Amino acid sequence: MSRSQVRFIMGTPLVTDTFSPDRWDYIYSLKKGGEARSQKTVSLFFDNDSLTRISGDYRPGASQ
Template structure:
């Protein structure tokens, strides 16, 4: 009787374990690319300005130095992965054009005024050691 109930308990546990899908974590790879970021890019921007807005590119081709590729993929559990790609082309050191599946958001992004701040790092001289 004990053997029979033990076997029944084991069978129920094994069948219950097979009925659920395992948990899959959300995986984000690459640079997050938003419409707002793309809207801030304007022709004539320098490479440093583009890097400040978009972050470091995922791919900088040695043979095509005037092309930067930004790739982003978000996999959420069992859903179809979301992929975004943006290619930035330069002529000389200035932004020439964009290509990819991310378009700028409609409307202008508000430009906030930047006020420089001066911080005084000179303080009293350190006390002399005896």
């Protein structure tokens, strides 16, 4: 996927590192009623405007 496609799906990254412009970081926080707040992070890595790698503690399809 290109950067523009990722931005369309994921939105603008929360953290933009000026020293590493090929890395976008997203942080998601959720607090269900009466439960402790949970936080998940996802880092996306690009090479030549193409998404090459995803890392973090959030996995699509995993039960929350």
